[in-house]
Amino acid sequence: MKTQTLIKGVSVIATALTIALGGAGIVNPELGLVRVAAQEATVLAAGQSVVVDADALNLRTDASVDAEIVTTLANGTWATVVDGPVTGEEYSWYQLEYDDVTGWAAAEFLIDSASAPALASGSTVIVNTEALNLRSSAGSASEVVEILLASTEGIVVSGPETVDDMLWYEVDFDGVQGWVSRSYLALPIPEDDATTDAATVVATDAAL
Numbered sequence: 001m002k003t004q005t006l007i008k009g010v011s012v013i014a015t016a017l018t019i020a021l022g023g024a025g026i027v028n029p030e031l032g033l034v035r036v037a038a039q040e041a042t043v044l045a046a047g048q049s050v051v052v053d054a055d056a057l058n059l060r061t062d063a064s065v066d067a068e069i070v071t072t073l074a075n076g077t078w079a080t081v082v083d084g085p086v087t088g089e090e091y092s093w094y095q096l097e098y099d100d101v102t103g104w105a106a107a108e109f110l111i112d113s114a115s116a117p118a119l120a121s122g123s124t125v126i127v128n129t130e131a132l133n134l135r136s137s138a139g140s141a142s143e144v145v146e147i148l149l150a151s152t153e154g155i156v157v158s159g160p161e162t163v164d165d166m167l168w169y170e171v172d173f174d175g176v177q178g179w180v181s182r183s184y185l186a187l188p189i190p191e192d193d194a195t196t197d198a199a200t201v202v203a204t205d206a207a208l
Contacts (some may be wrong), residue, residue: 044081044094049113052077055189057110059103063093070103076187077128078113079105099129099184119156119169119182127152128186134178138168145178153188154180 044050052073060067063086073079077098084094085107092107119125127148136143138161148154152173159169160182167182 044084044107044110044112046081046083048081050079050081050094050096050110051113051116052079052105052109052186053111053116054109057105059096059098059101059105061103063088063095063104065089067104071101073098073105074126074128074186075189076125076185078183078185118160119185121156121158123156124188125154125156125169125171125185126188127154127180127184129184132180132184134171134173134176134180136178138170138179139163140166140181142179146173146176148173148180 052075055075057073057077059070059073061070063084065088079096079098082095082097082102084104085092086104087093093104094107094110095102095104096110127150130150132148132152133144134146134148136145138159141164154171154173157170157172157177159179160167161179162168168179169182169185170177170179171185
């Protein structure tokens with residue numbers, strides 16, 4: 001067997017195992033390598049806010065790699081811990097709630113929102129809920145400028161500001177600027193990874 005073929009075979013298997021555990025793995029089509037966003041499990045408490053620290057994170061019906069996938073959370077998604085930890089398949093699992101959806105995810109792909117880096121000015125973000133109010137100033141009582149649909153991309157202008165116990169960012173959405181809650185923003189998959197990541201997630205989930 002050629003060395004290149006062997007490397008690609010190993011990379012695909014590693015990717016399948018990584019995503020099965022609830023994380024993200026991306027195969028580089030040129031090098032046949034896997035980029036895995038794994039880390040030491042974080043100890044979390046019920047009610048604590050966390051941020052997804054992987055290109056994509058499977059939220060499952062139970063604390064198991066065999067459990068049905070409820071949804072897949074994008075990188076940078078904020079969620080709230082409901083229960084856990086529960087140990088399964090050598091991973092620590094927490095029950096999370098995001099946008100009225102509840103499921104279990106591996107703690108190795110979560111970080112405490114308090115220690116998560118702020119969104120930098122000029123960075124790209126996406127709307128991570130079905131509809132999001134773009135407001136004239138930070139705060140849920142301010143005037144609604146526009147209603148943004150899911151996956152709408154914007155560029156961070158400034159922030160964060162803390163109002164109503166929430167973090168707010170000023171974001172430019174195609175020339176329209178306003179303030180949105182950080183709780184409903186996520187980070188897009190880098191363009192170089194978008195095709196391979198989507199294909200990998202579909203292929204490995206189907207196989208497993």
